[in-house]
Amino acid sequence: MKQIFLFTLILLIASSLFARIEDVQELYFSFEISAKSELEQITRIVSIDNVDGTTVYAYANPQELEAFQQLGIPYTKLPHPGTLIVPEMATTLEQMRDWDYYPTYDQYIAMMYQFETDYPALCEIVDIGSTVEGRQLLFAKISDNIGVEEDEPEFMYTSTMHGDETTGYVLMLRLIDYLLSNYGTDAEVTEMLNRIEIWINPNANPDGTYHGGNNTVYGAQRYNANGYDLNRNFPDPEDGMNPNGP
Structure with a gap:
């Protein structure tokens, strides 16, 4: 009986954690480009993580993903980097x-x-x-x-x-x-x-x-709780404050 209780408790904790992580609203994905000049427009829409040859890896919140989809570029959803390992x-x-x-x-x-x-x-x-x-x-x-x-x-x-x-x-x-x-x-x-x-x-x-909870960095996400990439959200010397806010 005690083992059943412990197993049930573990399942509840795990399901709560993964439900929290699913609320991330942050997609990690890849897509292909034919020339790096294409990134000048794309980088204004999504948060580019890495470029490996013609393959681009990026993050997007729902609004950014919707704008990216308007470009008609095929993309592949990838496992989020914050869930690849379970840290100690x-x-x-x-x-x-x-x-x-x-x-x-x-x-x-x-x-x-x-x-x-x-x-x-x-x-x-x-x-x-x-x-x-x-x-x-x-x-x-x-x-x-x-x-x-x-x-x-x-x-x-x-x-x-x-x-x-x-x-x-x-x-x-x-x-x-x-x-x-x-x-x-x-x-x-x-x-x-x-x-x-x-x-x-x-x-x-x-x-x-600590998107996955205060007791773990598993499920960590790139964006802040408002769904913005803080490192792509600075004021612009010419255009002024970023319209997204923090």
């Missing part, structure tokens, strides 16, 4: 210190604030606001005089604007850890933090990364 997730800060896991959303937030706790003279966590789904957008501000506004260069790193590009996410967390833990012992790191104020945002699109 860290549920404790101790697991994250091995750098062999992805953090759950809660562990990500905890890890960021732990940096501030462990290195109060070097690190301040700055919350710049929340996403559409209420997740925090955090920066680690790192400097030798964290509470002083100094006349020095300021440098910003940001990662994972595409929510399913999660490698940079973990690398930015590791960079924060490396800078803080090596200050005072590594001459190059020490000189850098003495002369530069560094801002690091490990994840610019947590809604995309």
